[in-house]
Amino acid sequence: MNPKSAQRFHEIDLLRGLACLAVLGFHYLSRSPRVGWMPEALVPALDAVLRFGYLGVHLFFVISGFVILMSAQGATPRNFAASRVARLYPALWVAASITALTAWLLGDARFMSTWPQYLVNLSMVPQWFGVPYIDAAYWSLAVELHFYIYIWLLLRFKLLGHIEALMLGWLAISLANLLRPAWPLQFWLDAKWAPLFVAGGIFFLVRTQGGFNLRRLLTLLASLALALAYAWQDAVADLHWATLWRETDAWVVAGLITAVYAVFTLIALERWRLPPMRWVAVAGALTYPVYILHQYFGAMVYQRLLTLSHSMPLSLLLTTLLVGAMGWQIHVRVEKTLGPRLRRWIEGQPLAAPQPRARSKA
Template sequence: MSAGVWMPCVRRAATVVIVGRFQSWIVVGSALQKEAKLYRRDRMASRRYHQIDLLRSVACFMVVAFHYLYRGHLDGWIPFASPMAVTETVKFGYLGVQLFFAISGFVIFLSAQGATPRAFAASRAARLYPAFWAAVALTTLVVHLGGLSSLVVPWRDVFLNLTMVAHWFKAEFVDWAYWSLAVEFHFYIMVWLLLRFDAMKHIKIIMSVWLLMSALNWLRPVYPVEFVLEVRWAPFFSVGICAFLMRQGDRSKWVHALFSIASLLSLAYAYSDAKKALGFDHLDVVAVVLLSCSIPVLFWQISRERFEVSGGRVLYWAATLTYPVYLLHEYIGYVLISRLSAAGVPGMLSALAVFVGVLLLAYLVNTRVERPLSVMIKRWVAGA
């Protein structure tokens, strides 16, 4: 065979080999990039923000102090009145709930990164329901045995509470603290829908509309919209969401504008709530607005990595127990404090003793119920 015949064959063969190897490199490179992206997402989702743990612990303590040392007596559930200096401090503790909502905005968007709709639903169900079911059962038991008949709800409502959406059926909450869980539940549904319809990439547009609806609702409340889309609490969730986006590198003017609008709206709602709050005067309203400023300020610092906290076992357990403590503290606390006060235990001491008892009960719920049951629920919902 002459050179003129076999040389083109060699060139074609060499070209096929080179192109084949090049395509293989592209495939391998693409696979490696995909694996690296998934690794970064998993690492980001599993990362623990200790400053969020600290804020969660502070928020929980604020709410407990508010109920035990201020609102419980004001509503007639607790027989003693705390000293004036104490009540004038803890009366603002309800702002811990707003802080919880901002935390959820940050944490839920963190957990949604790279998650499928089913995986997200599994993680939320495993996180929420085990401790909640235990709390509903324990609260019902203590309230029935404790003698505060005005806190007892019908058995139909007790069973509807197990769904966590008792308000959908116009049922009473077993413990009024559950109202904020209903708000959280609606927020989780909205995030799930974003994942289901692949709308996370449009989050800035969606948040813009959400905040616009929130502003209109502040001017003139529209109950169906406020109930379904939680526009009343949208500014607080949005502060956390924007802080997360900025923390992950999206520091565009759009996100900054959304953060600013959400912050201003959160102050507007805080002002409106304070004006309607029982026992609040003009100075209290001013104090609420000033204290409410701390929430966007803290999350701005987190977004800029200027607020960092070292972890530790104490902080870990404090943050871990916030959820069961929040679920268990109010009505159970009212019953036990009333019983201790009736037995002659000084008021402040009885509140402290009950708080310690609720911490221990929360630890048992976490270790004996929440952890083992959450694994089962997650596997069942995820279909594993």
């Protein structure tokens, strides 16, 4: 493995935290109030900014392209699969169970799930079986899992050395889907999101394997063009539900996507580096458990607190604090305990290292 690829990128942890905050703000102060899940939480001044928070998911996908290609360096297919399963599934099982149980206990019909729906969601790919997500935020996990499967296949068939040519092929598929949308390309090959994963991968290669060359530059520009085209389409189609919609909003979306590429260019060229900081590490650790818990669970908690307190700011604050605290507990008690055991089990290692026997003093 390249020594550079083994280092920890603290700036990536910070970006993870910012992406999570953007999505949380979008759901709590824009989307959920508008669809009636979190009444009274719509603050026009905040909504004008936070309705673009869904772009945090776009940032997540670029981060994933960078980090997953890094984790694949020098890994065997089994090692890679073990690391991804151990990283994603234990926390998901707990968060999905909390969400389902909360809906059942509160009798909240808005977010109620059946036993089959709950069980299929534990696979992370309920869309394969035509089953609704137990929390709408889980759609992005399914996209991520597809990407992991693609990387695993490259490892399995020893094709990782051809990753740059393969990324160009993936962009060609994305372009074909943009010009003439095709369900199989979108569903099975993540054609819509390919430009973002490709961008992250190229930025990783630039940082760790020789910098920019003409092919990498052209690949990055093509991925940016496709990412902007898809984001523009989404902005025009999806932001019409916001009463503050303006035609310039699509330009704001384009500017934010371009800003993501600009920030990663600085990271790739080592023009922006962060030293180790405790709060940045905590932000990176909290991102995944908070993301998979915050939306439906948060809406249910907020509704109950609002009924009791009749105070929107207090209910929103307490909901956010509770989600953050529970996310931390999931990280400490699940990700850091069950995750490593699951990884060792998949890799065929002993679940616990044997403890040395104490010597007798007799």
